[in-house]
Amino acid sequence: MSVARVNVVYKGNEQVISEVRTVKEILEKLGINPNSVIVTVEDELVAEDYVLKNGDKVKIIDVISGG
């Protein structure tokens, strides 16, 4: 598994994160609890073990639960 450089949007801020292999590593780098968010790559929901490719567009969305 090689490292990738990806675009990450979280809470309206866009940033480039490099040297990551999986979604899990992005969340670790940003200090985000994986149980509090869902993550999409190219607008498709993915699991934490998803293997990233260079240039992937990643979105991290807070889980909400109100009604």
Added chain:
Amino acid sequence: MEYARWSRQILIFENGVKDQEKLLKARITVVGAGGLGSALLMYTVAAGIRNIQLIEHQRVEESNLNRQILYGEGDINTSKALAAKRKLLEIDSQANVEVVEKKVEDSEKEIILFDPDILIDCSDNLEARRFLNRIAHIIKKPFLYAMVEGFSGMLSVVYPYESACFECAFFGKVQKEGTTPILGATAGFAGALEASLAVQIILGKKPLFGELLSIDLNKPSLQTLKVNRRKDCYVCGEG
């Protein structure tokens, strides 16, 4: 049957009056008559969905009034389910609203007995949605859910054993602690969207199949995200 009340919507239905008759015969179970439920219930009843099971056990509080537009000041400290029923009967006196004043987790028997065509989540917590997702897979009926907070919303429909279920998307996720901040209009927007989806489902369509709609009313923007079924899902998977 007098159809004047629904004449403007019959104009958009593919099968006109026949589609209206489907709505009149449909049965929905609605869990929660809060911010989502207020909009959902008023729009579904106004659309002619007359057979409603409403599961709600709370009382109206003053802090509900920014978003729970079924209620007014005079309803504070009274039963939400009964106040909601009164309001819905003002909209359509022929509506049949069966009230279940229990927590949803204790209402399995009532839901199965009612035999709804759709289960509609307007609750305020993940556990209620996990429960409804399981019931939907028992009775094999579509499960429509929405979640809101602040200016944000998420909304989807589960078609049991066909499309991704609630757990395929949210397994292991946890709810934030404390009071949920919310603009009334956010809940109203998502609840109205649920009502529109409920009408489409009753008319035989499958909106948001395998899709999660992400709502951001701050921008504002709507985004459709793809959600796949998980083979290892403990509710809908092959397990």
